[in-house]
Amino acid sequence: MLHTRWLFRHVHGVHHRSRNPSPWAAFSFHPAEALVNSMVVPITLIAVPINEYVLAAFAIHQIIRNAHGHAAVESLPRGFARHWLGGRFVTTTHHHLHHETAQGNYGLWFTWMDRWFGTERPDYFERFDKATTPRQQSHTSIGSKLG
Structure with a gap:
């Protein structure tokens, strides 16, 4: 919903000012x-009653997951996006492509809904492969590799 015209223009667009997050x-x-x-x-x-330690673990996981997802450095190994299990999870590259245009790759944690609804960017696998090539592997931002 945050990408509907009104909400994006007046609310969520603030987050998308970061094209290379x-x-x-x-x-x-x-x-x-x-x-x-x-x-x-x-x-x-x-x-749902939740134990305070579980709640704290979830909060810490969310902070780390969100910071990692916006890091602009792909830390997952080559082939992860095409793996039968790994390919179901959003990578930094997947979310980075979402920030480039604010269209497609809407998944927050998983990629399967983007695939079901046809909103996964067609260049995702190519860009992930480019970001994870061994010669460019260490500490190069996704934006500089993929832009």
Whole structure:
């Protein structure tokens, strides 16, 4: 929904000002989007009792996962995106391509819905392969390799 015309223009577009995102972009968003995101845990706790350690582990995982997803450095190994299991998970490259145009690759954690709905960018595998070639493997940003 955040990519519908009105919400994108007035709310989610703040996050997409980062065309070549850094880990800081993971936490760069409009106050209204921050409010909605902050309501996920309290609403979940009303419906499902969760141990505080599980909740803390989830919060830490979310922080690390979001920073990694916006890192602009692909850390996953070559072939991961095409693997029968690994290919089901969003990579840094997958999300980076989403930030380039704000179209396609909408998946937050998984790629399968993008594949089902035809919204996965057709250049994803090519760009992932380019980002994970051995000669460019260490500490080169996705934007500089793929741009």
